[in-house]
Amino acid sequence: ASGYLERPAGAPPWSAATHARFKAAWRAQYTGSGADVGGTPILEDGMKFTAAQQSAKDLQYIESRKLTRQEVAAAYHIPPPMIGLMETATFASLKEQHKSLYTDTLGPWLQRIQQALAANLLDDFGPEAAGMYLEFNIE
The missing domain is CATH 3.30.1120 (Arylsulfatase, C-terminal domain)
Incomplete structure (x- = not known):
């Protein structure tokens, strides 16, 4: 035992x-x-x-939590290592998936927010806004 x-x-x-x-x-x-x-x-x-060991019920619960996290990541197009699912991650793949997070997942959202802010804020500056633009710094 x-x-x-x-x-x-x-x-x-x-x-x-x-x-x-x-x-x-x-x-x-x-x-x-x-x-x-x-x-x-x-x-x-x-x-x-x-x-001092986990029961089958405990292990099943852990596996179901992992599956839920994987499903949510897939639904929102988030690379699994970005939410802590590191089973298949390597340093090289992690770096590429991090880039993917900003370009594929967050990129469209950031673009929409930029456009909304530009439309609502830059008009308030009048003619002085001619050379102004809004941009997220994702570096």
């Missing part, structure tokens, strides 16, 4: 003999090939066993 045993914080300390007895009983149930191997442990003093 992969895990650890917890004793309550207020439990009285065990004597060396009690500790040795419990340790021997635990090992007899989970190691070797004795008659008690695989038996049900009896925990003392309000102890509880905490598994």
Whole structure:
């Protein structure tokens, strides 16, 4: 069994003999090939066993979260490494996907915002706005 045993914080300390007895009983149930191997442990003093591995339910939840992130990234044309899905990312591909984020994903949005700002703000300057323009600095 992969895990650890917890004793309550207020439990009285065990004597060396009690500790040795419990340790021997635990090992007899989970190691070797004795008659008690695989038996049900009896925990003392309000102890509880905490598994040190993830259950199938936990792993399924993690996988479903990854899938949701992948689907959202695909819907908005965002490269998966840009939202933390790094399974297939390398340094070179990450650099290219970063460029892709600004050109393919954010580029059209930034262009629309630029045009809206130019239409609404530059007209307020009147004739002085002849040489003015708005542009996002994506460097």
